[in-house]
Amino acid sequence: MTGLRHLKKQRTHEAISAAAISLFLERGFDDVSVVEVAAAAEISKPTLFKYFATKEDLVLHRIADHQGEAARVVRRRGPGEEPLAALHRHFLAGLERRDPVTGLNDDEEVVGFHRMIFSTPSLVARLFHYMTGDEEALAEALAGSMDDLTASLVAGQVLAVQRVLSRRNWLEIAGGKTAAEVYPAAVAAADHAFALLRGGSAAL
Known part of the structure; x- marks a missing residue:
């Protein structure tokens, strides 16, 4: 029951x-x-x-399954795999399967959904509330391999990179391109972004 x-x-x-x-x-x-x-x-x-709890949660419920995802990726990574490499791999996999959270999805409702979020201040504010929780969870997952301050800094950088990449992809699609057309550049951008992170995060 x-x-x-x-x-x-x-x-x-x-x-x-x-x-x-x-x-x-x-x-x-x-x-x-x-x-x-x-x-x-x-x-x-x-x-x-x-x-x-709030009107905004009626919308952001759609991304609730992704809460704490970065932390889970780090915790479940394979033996010997570096945290940043695992997060990079996971983001690329999301692009390949057109996961809406990567912004690389040209379904009309998904594009409209993202447009609604990005154009509504209260939804953007609530989204950042969700992201703060994700950042704290990721920092905790990283803390085992570095000091607390470094873990917090790296977590913030990783989530900022993912947010920028996702919005970039959405903007391309909202401008009229298909997901298939954007995909190669999205992969290249992700590779570039994570390379920059890796270069600036010697601890990883």
Whole structure:
């Protein structure tokens, strides 16, 4: 029964988010109220807030699966593999499979989703809140191979690089290019960025 309750809760969570994002993409994030989202999802406003702490989380739920991802990559890397090499490999794999989080995805809804985030100040602010947690988790994962200060500095640099690369890819696609057209340059940019990180992070 516990498993069924969890599955039902997860499905409700997804349904609320899907209803919200559909409305936001159609009318704009700031022009849709939480009350309207609740009505579209056929739930009450108090119930909605049991699933999502803020209106912004209705959108950023889509990237929740990626929270702590960089830290997990470092912790699960193969024997003898350097942390930065593992993160580089993981980002390239994301580009190859067109993971939306890399910005290299030309699905119309994904492009619109990113446009909504980047053009809405409250979503950008909330996104940075998520990134702060990711940065702390990555620093903790790196702490075993370097001192705490270095780990924090490297974590911040890595996540900044990934953010810049992802936005660069999205901008190219938003400008009219396909993911296939952008892919070679995206790989080259990632290789260049991680080479710069590696050159500036002797500890890695």
